[in-house]
Amino acid sequence: MLIDFHTHIFPEKIAERSVAALIGGIRQQQGEDYQNPDGSPLCFRPATLEGLLNSMPAAGVDRSICLPIATKPSQTQSINRFAEEIRDARALSFGTLHPADPEADAVLEDLAARGFAGIKLHLQFQQYMIDSPEVIRILQKAEQLGLLAVFHAGADIGLPPPVFAEPKNIRHVLDYVDGSNLIAAHLGGWEQWDAVEQYLVGTNICFDTAFIRQFISPEQCLRIIRNHGADKILFGSDSPWENPADTLEFVQSLGLTAEEYDKITYQNALRLLKGA
Numbered sequence: 001m002l003i004d005f006h007t008h009i010f011p012e013k014i015a016e017r018s019v020a021a022l023i024g025g026i027r028q029q030q031g032e033d034y035q036n037p038d039g040s041p042l043c044f045r046p047a048t049l050e051g052l053l054n055s056m057p058a059a060g061v062d063r064s065i066c067l068p069i070a071t072k073p074s075q076t077q078s079i080n081r082f083a084e085e086i087r088d089a090r091a092l093s094f095g096t097l098h099p100a101d102p103e104a105d106a107v108l109e110d111l112a113a114r115g116f117a118g119i120k121l122h123l124q125f126q127q128y129m130i131d132s133p134e135v136i137r138i139l140q141k142a143e144q145l146g147l148l149a150v151f152h153a154g155a156d157i158g159l160p161p162p163v164f165a166e167p168k169n170i171r172h173v174l175d176y177v178d179g180s181n182l183i184a185a186h187l188g189g190w191e192q193w194d195a196v197e198q199y200l201v202g203t204n205i206c207f208d209t210a211f212i213r214q215f216i217s218p219e220q221c222l223r224i225i226r227n228h229g230a231d232k233i234l235f236g237s238d239s240p241w242e243n244p245a246d247t248l249e250f251v252q253s254l255g256l257t258a259e260e261y262d263k264i265t266y267q268n269a270l271r272l273l274k275g276a
């Protein structure tokens, strides 16, 4: 079994436009002629539910977790309505909210009542520090309600600095919450892996493997996984920005034991999702 814990889809109507805008951001940050280091496409499939479902068999993915992002509070309702429809054996969407939402508590209570397994935050888009009072409040409430909270960690290839969720700020959050329902994407901090080793390895927070394979050495990746604990690592690709077949090939190349590999590719996900 293979569960991809980090994917993105958009409603049909806005999918192409959204991908174009996000690729525009990458080109703005990295240069007009930016290519992925290995030449893989910046976006490998249509960014719709259909595109996701059609892409899964080739990579052997049985189930994908979709992570939507509200870039302003006013989008929350419509995104979460779309997200609620994505819930079956092959694709499950988390909900989202924005830290500036004055109704954040009510949004979280509503998501929990509707049976959502978790939420996604992307502080780099939302422009709130991970350890700001607003975000800590959201993480405390999510913890109380039993919701998982996935958040973008570290720099973002398509967004300018400052970085809103650096490993040392993520560590600060653990003064307020236990951390075992938190998932710091991109192995705890994209392109900040030394700081991950300094501040986050060994904590309760889970990491995913999304969009790291071209940017981290296999040695450091394996060291982080082993020192942190393979029971707190989730297979995630960041599809459509990375093909899960490529992520899987990277994970398979690391030299994990069969036990570690099974935990990362599906057992940890099943434990966290609790049958959702």
Ligand SMILES: [Zn+2]
Pocket (backbone or CB within 6 Å): 006, 008, 210, 238
């Ligand atoms: Zn992502």
